[in-house]
Amino acid sequence: MARAVAVVGVGQTHHGRRMDVSYPDLVREAVVRVFEDTGLSPKDVDGVVSGTMPSMMEGVALTHLYFAEAMQAIGKPIFKTETCGSTGVSIAHTAFYWVASGMAEVVLAVGHEKMYEGDSQATMTTVLDPFYQRYFLAGAPGVFSMQSQLWATRYKLPQEKIRDAAAFISVTHHQSAFYNPYAHIKMKVTMEDVKNSRIIVYPIRLLDVCPNSDGACAVIFASEKAAKRLGRKVAWVKGVGYRGDEQFFGDSDKVVWQSAIEAAKQAYDQAGIKEPLKELDVAEVYNPFTYQEMMFYECFGFCEFGKAPDLVLRGTFSREGELPVCPSGGVLCTNPIGATGLIRVAEAAMQVTGRAGEHQVPGAKLALAHAMGGIDQFNGVMILGSEL
Amino acid sequence: MARKLTDRPVWIKGFGTSLDAYWIGDRDLLQGQLTIAAKRAYEMAGIKAPFEEIHLAEITEPYAFQELLWYERLGFCGPGQGGKLIDEGVTERGGLLPVNPSGGTLAWNPYVSRGLHRAVEAFLQIREEAGEKQVHREVKTALVHGTHGFAGQCHTVVILGS
Numbered sequence: 315m316a317r318a319v320a321v322v323g324v325g326q327t328h329h330g331r332r333m334d335v336s337y338p339d340l341v342r343e344a345v346v347r348v349f350e351d352t353g354l355s356p357k358d359v360d361g362v363v364s365g366t367m368p369s370m371m372e373g374v375a376l377t378h379l380y381f382a383e384a385m386q387a388i389g390k391p392i393f394k395t396e397t398c399g400s401t402g403v404s405i406a407h408t409a410f411y412w413v414a415s416g417m418a419e420v421v422l423a424v425g426h427e428k429m430y431e432g433d434s435q436a437t438m439t440t441v442l443d444p445f446y447q448r449y450f451l452a453g454a455p456g457v458f459s460m461q462s463q464l465w466a467t468r469y470k471l472p473q474e475k476i477r478d479a480a481a482f483i484s485v486t487h488h489q490s491a492f493y494n495p496y497a498h499i500k501m502k503v504t505m506e507d508v509k510n511s512r513i514i515v516y517p518i519r520l521l522d523v524c525p526n527s528d529g530a531c532a533v534i535f536a537s538e539k540a541a542k543r544l545g546r547k548v549a550w551v552k553g554v555g556y557r558g559d560e561q562f563f564g565d566s567d568k569v570v571w572q573s574a575i576e577a578a579k580q581a582y583d584q585a586g587i588k589e590p591l592k593e594l595d596v597a598e599v600y601n602p603f604t605y606q607e608m609m610f611y612e613c614f615g616f617c618e619f620g621k622a623p624d625l626v627l628r629g630t631f632s633r634e635g636e637l638p639v640c641p642s643g644g645v646l647c648t649n650p651i652g653a654t655g656l657i658r659v660a661e662a663a664m665q666v667t668g669r670a671g672e673h674q675v676p677g678a679k680l681a682l683a684h685a686m687g688g689i690d691q692f693n694g695v696m697i698l699g700s701e702l
Numbered sequence: 703m704a705r706k707l708t709d710r711p712v713w714i715k716g717f718g719t720s721l722d723a724y725w726i727g728d729r730d731l732l733q734g735q736l737t738i739a740a741k742r743a744y745e746m747a748g749i750k751a752p753f754e755e756i757h758l759a760e761i762t763e764p765y766a767f768q769e770l771l772w773y774e775r776l777g778f779c780g781p782g783q784g785g786k787l788i789d790e791g792v793t794e795r796g797g798l799l800p801v802n803p804s805g806g807t808l809a810w811n812p813y814v815s816r817g818l819h820r821a822v823e824a825f826l827q828i829r830e831e832a833g834e835k836q837v838h839r840e841v842k843t844a845l846v847h848g849t850h851g852f853a854g855q856c857h858t859v860v861i862l863g864s
Contacts, residue, residue, distance in 0.1 A: 391719040
């Protein structure tokens with residue numbers, strides 16, 4: 315790995331339905347907060363990286379041009395990295411590499427989305443080629459349902475067991491969201507509520523699924539020299555990994571999912587992690603769908619393939635479990651897509667620096683952040699730790 | 703790694719990019735950010751006198767007048783002097799500082815890849831592999847330029863060298 319890089323501070327908007335602000339002001343809210351958090355000012359920033367969903371979402375192309383003022387980026391070098399759902403992690407990687415290379419000391423990463431001004435499912439259709447795939451793969455629920463059923467069939471998982479495990483996950487995350495001031499959906503749900511909510515695409519029901527959210531997230535990455543000058547606990551980037559699959563869905567296995575497995579493996583290797591379930595204290599996994607979340611646990615080596623539902627029902631991944639997953643409430647409760655991956659990074663950084671407030675996992679030292687992009691096409695991972 | 707892949711690598715000697723304000727009324731459309739982007743690239747490459755030290759330039763000029771403006775902002779000549787370089791044939795293929803022997807963006811403009819095309823053209827010139835487009839002077843140092851956004855809201859300059 316190149317030179318050491320840390321996340322020195324974060325800023326998030328209050329995610330939700332933000333008809334009270336314009337899109338630039340939504341972005342501004344997160345950017346102002348990261349400067350407040352770190353005590354840095356725009357003049358300290360050497361470069362800016364931003365990203366968001368394809369332009370069809372809000373009908374704005376080249377958002378980095380539109381948000382020059384909101385991001386305090388005038389006169390600064392700017393990069394844009396966009397990988398659909400994994401955008402937030404991709405911009406974190408871009409900022410990390412920029413500082414790690416020695417070409418910048420301080421980089422601001424900004425992810426954002428204003429989904430109440432757009433149509434997420436319609437936008438996602440434009441991700442798929444129009445000749446072969448768009449008609450039957452377009453939109454997230456159908457794809458993730460197909461993927462989940464493939465998994466259940468392969469490992470002969472009884473429908474009732476995965477149904478219960480998914481509901482358990484939904485209840486856990488909805489509870490956690492109450493302890494996160496920035497989370498969008500704050501709703502008391504029971505196992506019965508989840509299992510009886512309306513069907514979206516079998517077996518996925520309404521409470522198994524993320525909301526559309528407006529939100530932005532800003533994270534500052536800095537070199538060791540710049541981080542030490544701040545005199546506060548920072549979150550060191552211990553490992554990164556990113557992989558992509560083929561565009562054509564049928565060309566690779568989405569259960570033993572190579573892009574997820576290899577992205578995590580590269581990050582683990584760089585971080586020196588051999589037993590993720592034991593060594594990680596928190597995992598902010600990209601989890602817009604409860605069923606798919608369990609598949610990520612398996613691909614990331616938290617358990618063997620086919621075994622995730624058992625561990626879920628034993629409470630292994632609950633807030634007091636061996637490896638708390640998404641104590642922030644996760645994507646299931648908050649999903650401003652362009653920001654979501656970066657929020658995972660921000661939450662992981664907050665955990666290992668003891669700044670997660672009411673949803674702090676006590677003593678957290680090593681955290682995983684992850685996001686998936688495209689139609690099950692890309693996966694990106696970043697490991698953050700309290701020690702250099 | 704570069705030396706493993708080729709015995710004639712072309713090095714990235716300098717890089718600079720800069721973003722202007724979004725709202726047109728808040729910008730100076732003639733000054734812009736190109737000078738700042740170029741300055742960052744020149745500093746990194748150790749270039750103090752661009753007109754003397756750069757042997758060839760491939761710049762992104764979707765409008766003909768912008769080529770003249772970019773000459774000035776890149777420091778090839780003083781403000782308002784861009785036309786002189788044309789009159790004196792300085793930036794022609796056989797001139798002191800050939801600009802866009804490829805035909806540049808005015809010849810072809812695939813918007814997102816056009817900057818990369820400039821880099822490829824400069825690379826080929828340095829390696830003397832530009833075929834009919836080849837200029838007949840030694841090109842050791844080339845400037846590559848890209849821009850996007852209205853009236854050049856964002857500029858990027860790269861210096862390539864053998």
